Each structure stands twice: as C-alpha cells, then as structure tokens.
Amino acid sequence: MSVSIDGFLKEAYYYRETYKGVQCMICPHLCDLKEGQRGICHTRINIENKLYTEVYGRACALHIDPIEKKPLYHFYPGSTCLSVATVGCNLSCKNCQNSSISQAMPSSVKAVYLPPEELTEACTKNKCNSIAYTYTEPFTYYEYTLESARLARKKKINNIVVSAGYINQEPLKELCQYIDAANIDLKSFDNDIYRRISHGTLQPVLNTLLTIKEAGVWLEITNLLIPSLNDDIDKIKDMCKWLVDNGFSDNPLHFSRFFPSYKLTELPPTPIKTIIEARDIALNAGIKYVYLGNVPQVDGENTYCPSCKKLIVDRKGYDVIDTHIINGKCEYCGYIIAGVF
Ligand code: SF4
Known part of the structure; x- marks a missing residue:
C-alpha cells in the first residue's frame, strides 16, 4: 500500500x-x-x-534476499529474509553504498507505509523465515525495528539486524531480547580511522559486540578493508587478537573487498593479496570461520570444518549448493559447528 x-x-x-x-x-x-x-x-x-x-513504518526499501547476502553464513544457510529499511543513519561513511537512502532526509525519498503488522504479514506471505532490518541503520529507526521485532517474535519469525553497531547500551539491551541474529560492521581497529571513515568511534562498537554476544544473539562480524585507510596489517592483527581474547573465535568474520564508491572514488579496490593475508592473520589468531566477500575469484565463501577441514557448506555467490552439517555438527567428524542451523 x-x-x-x-x-x-x-x-x-x-x-x-x-x-x-x-x-x-x-x-x-x-x-x-x-x-x-x-x-x-x-x-x-x-x-x-x-x-x-519521522520514519516509523516508513519503508523506503523492501526486498527478499538470500540470508547469505547480509552476510550471515551460520544462520539458517540457504534461507531467505525479507529486508526492510527506512531512511537514515547515525554515521556518514565515506564508502557508503546506500548513501541515497542512508544520508537522505525522510521526506526526500519515496516510501510506503508498512507498519509492523503489515511487515510481518509480508514476511509470512513471501515465505521468508526472517526479517532483516538492514541497508541503512536499524538503530536509527529504532522504534520501528523494536516494535516490528517484538511482533515478529510472537509470530515465530526471526529478526536480524545488519548494523554498524553505533548504539548505547540501554536501548541495545532492550532490542536484543527480540533479535535472533546480527551482522555488525567493525570498520577499523583504530579510533582515528573510525572517525575519518565514518564520524563514529571504536569503543561503542566493541561494546555492542560484547553485549550482543552476552545476550545470546547469533553474531557475525564484517570488516571492509579499504586500501590506505584500514588495511594496516598490525591493526588487523590487533583486531583479531581482541576478538579471540574476548571470546569471538566461534563468530564468523567476513573480510570484504572494497570497490571505489561514494566519496572514496579515488582509491583502488582492495588488492586480493591483502584480503588473503587478512584471512591468514585471522585464522592464525584462532578465528575459526573466516570468509572473504566480493572476491569471487578465490575460495572465500565456503565453510570448512575447523576440525577435519572438510568442505561442509559449498556456496556459489549467495547460493548454497550443498551442506554437510547435520543437527549442527560436521557430517564427517561430528565437530559442533557454531551457529543456528
Ligand atoms: S543520538 Fe539520536 S538523533 Fe542523534 S544521531 Fe543518534 S539516533 Fe540520531
């Protein structure tokens, strides 16, 4: 409507x-x-x-997406979610891929009125088992996210947030009661770079990761590597060490390849060598599931069992071709694979 x-x-x-x-x-x-x-x-x-x-129920984007697109690789692989967004973001990342809606004024973007009742009905009608609050910043359309998630939970629909994680603790804790999975963008492990890329700061995002994990919400983390800004190898090492030291070794880490966009058109794409090096650093630090996004030319999307090393989820792009996870365990060796399957 x-x-x-x-x-x-x-x-x-x-x-x-x-x-x-x-x-x-x-x-x-x-x-x-x-x-x-x-x-x-x-x-x-x-x-x-x-x-x-000004954006309660004011949906400016609505799509059915594969869950892998969020990206979430360990939360019902191969399922679909209904993705929704309103205008607005509390950060202003120079590389934003959705700046036409994230940086806009509410009245300047076409939208449909989709209150929580109709959003959850649309999810069920389209046979999606999750709603993803995504594309812009779900924490800035907090009231819409919270009330939709509350209703979706009653209807046994999963709730997913895809966010930059820049939120205070009290509203986050309330929202976490209704959220089933999250992908949080960790933009850098350097506070100055955080400010330069996004006009945010690092510590609140780290607090968000800790709170989401403590709340028992399934969590995956994305780190977009931007040449000359956040691709410093020592900082990547520091980030991986912090993640392992703070109990995130079972939470998938998605390194994503940067392509010139928005206000960063003068920078080159991330060299493939850099992103592969980042994966090696993360695996050596003890992070068990490390994925590479936007790099179709290398094997970066598949899931391998951390114990027997066999391929257990075969992906091509956003499609799941084959899985060898049975009741949350590796079909070959019985190792428990972290996630929700
Ligand atoms: S404090 Fe409130 S108004 Fe200000 S950017 Fe954050 S969500 Fe928006």
Missing part, C-alpha cells in the same frame, strides 16, 4: 528533556536538539520539546 506519509510521526523512545530542549539517548552522539532541530541521523526531530521519529 502506498500512502502519503509526509508528517508521519511517532514519539521516540530513549530521550530526555534538557534545559535547552531534548537529548536523544539512542546512540553515542547523544544529540542535543532545540525546537525544530533534527539529529545527526536526520530522522529524529524536536517538536515542542518532545522527540519524534
């Missing part, structure tokens, strides 16, 4: 009144907003000293 939604508002969660106006508490930016001002994410506005989201 396509309807006019200009002016569609819902009072936001997680904000407080201040002597200047209101302060949004969703993410570490903690935007202080005077009357009429919008947050950095463009989607939250102070009206008469109440904070409103």
Whole structure:
C-alpha cells in the first residue's frame, strides 16, 4: 500500500528533556536538539520539546534476499529474509553504498507505509523465515525495528539486524531480547580511522559486540578493508587478537573487498593479496570461520570444518549448493559447528 506519509510521526523512545530542549539517548552522539532541530541521523526531530521519529513504518526499501547476502553464513544457510529499511543513519561513511537512502532526509525519498503488522504479514506471505532490518541503520529507526521485532517474535519469525553497531547500551539491551541474529560492521581497529571513515568511534562498537554476544544473539562480524585507510596489517592483527581474547573465535568474520564508491572514488579496490593475508592473520589468531566477500575469484565463501577441514557448506555467490552439517555438527567428524542451523 502506498500512502502519503509526509508528517508521519511517532514519539521516540530513549530521550530526555534538557534545559535547552531534548537529548536523544539512542546512540553515542547523544544529540542535543532545540525546537525544530533534527539529529545527526536526520530522522529524529524536536517538536515542542518532545522527540519524534519521522520514519516509523516508513519503508523506503523492501526486498527478499538470500540470508547469505547480509552476510550471515551460520544462520539458517540457504534461507531467505525479507529486508526492510527506512531512511537514515547515525554515521556518514565515506564508502557508503546506500548513501541515497542512508544520508537522505525522510521526506526526500519515496516510501510506503508498512507498519509492523503489515511487515510481518509480508514476511509470512513471501515465505521468508526472517526479517532483516538492514541497508541503512536499524538503530536509527529504532522504534520501528523494536516494535516490528517484538511482533515478529510472537509470530515465530526471526529478526536480524545488519548494523554498524553505533548504539548505547540501554536501548541495545532492550532490542536484543527480540533479535535472533546480527551482522555488525567493525570498520577499523583504530579510533582515528573510525572517525575519518565514518564520524563514529571504536569503543561503542566493541561494546555492542560484547553485549550482543552476552545476550545470546547469533553474531557475525564484517570488516571492509579499504586500501590506505584500514588495511594496516598490525591493526588487523590487533583486531583479531581482541576478538579471540574476548571470546569471538566461534563468530564468523567476513573480510570484504572494497570497490571505489561514494566519496572514496579515488582509491583502488582492495588488492586480493591483502584480503588473503587478512584471512591468514585471522585464522592464525584462532578465528575459526573466516570468509572473504566480493572476491569471487578465490575460495572465500565456503565453510570448512575447523576440525577435519572438510568442505561442509559449498556456496556459489549467495547460493548454497550443498551442506554437510547435520543437527549442527560436521557430517564427517561430528565437530559442533557454531551457529543456528
Ligand atoms: S539516533 Fe540520531 S538523533 Fe539520536 S543520538 Fe543518534 S544521531 Fe542523534
């Protein structure tokens, strides 16, 4: 159903009144907003000293995707999810591939009104077993994500967030009660680079990883390697060591190849040699499942058993060709494969 939604508002969660106006508490930016001002994410506005989201149910993208596209490789491999997004992001990454919706104003992008009831119905009708809140930043359309996820959980539909992980702890913990799987983008292991690439900071994202894991949500991590920005080998080593030291060795790590985009058109694609080196570093550090994205010319998408080393999920692009995981174990040696199968 396509309807006019200009002016569609819902009072936001997680904000407080201040002597200047209101302060949004969703993410570490903690935007202080005077009357009429919008947050950095463009989607939250102070009206008469109440904070409103302008994107509740305002779906600007809706697609059926293979779960591998998120990427999630250890969460019901071969299944499909209904992907949804609204306008808005609290970061402004120079390499953003969805800048036309992530950096836009709500009223400037065509959208359909798709409240949680209709979103979950669309998921069931299209025989998807998950809803993925993705493409832009699900934590900036927090109220829509939370209420949809709450309803989806009641209907036994899985909820997936694909996010940059830039959120405060309290709203994250509430949301985690309804989330089944997440892919979090860890952009760099260097705070200055984090600021330069995305205008965010590293520590809140690390906190997000820890909280999601502690909440028992299935977690996979993506690291896009951008030449000259975050491809420093020592930093990749530091990142892998932190992940292993903090209990993430069973959580798949997806290194992704950069291609020139948005504000980084002057940089070359990531050399294949760099991405292969990153995989070796991660495997040597003790991360058991390491994947390479956007590199079809090398074997980077398949799953190998960490114990017997046999191929247990054969993938071509986003398609699963064959699997050898039975009841969550390697068919050949019985090793328990981390994930939800
Ligand atoms: S969610 Fe948006 S308005 Fe709220 S603190 Fe973050 S950037 Fe600011």
